[in-house]
Amino acid sequence: MEVIFDCFFEETFLRLERSGLKTKQKRKDVIDHLTAIILGTSKGQNVTATETCTLAVISAINYHQRKKCENNNVCLMGKFHNVLYIGLKIAWDWGVTDSDVVKTLLYEIFQCEQNFERLFLGAIFGSNAPYFIAGWRSDFLDQDENIRALVFYLEHAKNARLEFPVYLNKYEGTKVLRFIDVPIESCGKASPMRVALQASSPDLLLTLLRYGANSNPKDGGMMPIIAILDKLVEAPSTQIHVETCLKILLKTVPAIEMPYKPFTFEHRKGIFIEKYEILFERGCIKQQQVFGVMDLKHLCRHRYTSCLIHWMNYIVCSIMYDSREFANQLSIAIWN
Secondary structure (H helix, E strand, C coil): CHHHHHHHHHHHHHHCCCCCCCCHHHHHHHHHHHHHHHHHHHHHHCCCHHHHHHHHHHHHHHHHHHHHHHCCCCCCCCHHHHHHHHHHHHHHHHCCCCHHHHHHHHHHHHHHHCCCHHHHHHHHHCCCHHHHHHCCCCCCCCHHHHHHHHHHHHHHHHHCCCEEEEEEECCCEEEEEEHHHCCEHHHCCECHHHHHHHCCCHHHHHHHHHCCCCCCCCCCCCCHHHHHHHHHHHCCCCCHHHHHHHHHHHCCCCCCCCCCCCCCHHHHHHHHHHHCHHHHHHCCCCHHHHCCCCCHHHHHHHHHHHHHHHHHHHHCCCCCHHHHHHHHHHHHHHHC
16 A cells, blocks of 8 residues: 555656645645545555555655655755645544654654644634745634644644754753744744733633643743733733633642842832732732742642643553543643
8 A cells, every 4th residue: 555655646746846735725636636545545455544544644754755865855845845734634634543653744844844833823823824924824624623633733742752852042042842832933933832822812722731831931932921911901801811811821830920030029029019900909810829828729739730741741652542531531620
């Protein structure tokens, strides 16, 4: 079967111009053709379509690698790079279960682009918005499908413990980050969690945090909680989704850390109260969350949640699917 898919990519791409896969419709045409071959091959060889699709994804990766090797290990981009997004779409369509194959696919994309904005932007802003931000359209139907596809790849990245070396800035240098924390280039190199926060998307924020996104990413921006407080102060009566994001983030930290260092504590406290007085009055935040000690229930929940996320990431590769689903449901209950 591998030969069939190798021939498919060679013959299909031979007829395409260099920019032949630039548009969403062109990529869809190739995906539809490949899908028909997957169905026909799986029936003819009496194997599942998912297993056949896995071989098709491997062939897409191999084709990309061959073309890159022919060009002194530099990606030719254009149609030769978009073959990876053909593989990305069919892997989601058929529910590929081999995390090692998905790991290789994501690694190939990162080697060429140094980020995963084509996956994250569609989930955060919808299928059409990325065209105005980064100049391309998502291959997924709508924002809901984008989010479900993102969760699919987050799950595989977690199973494979996928990490990448990322240059952040001249102060932080290069850090090894997980797939979920790799900055988005076209959004000022902000982390996906921060972009979801700026978009006031509590559902996506909760999803990212459930999969272990860093609630205080080192991407050069201010602390996310302080950024939310500033947004609430600017428009206090029309920020329902922002308030929800704040409630979610407050569950991830033991307390709110005041900025304005290196002033004394009392000076910083005075500045903080003056700036966010309206939020204290509305009950968005409590003084004990900033200046005092949080109640034992909150501290225990925060510690337990942190331990649970670490535990799930540590053993998820060795437990059965049903057990992992139980752990996920337990984490949802804790967040709520």
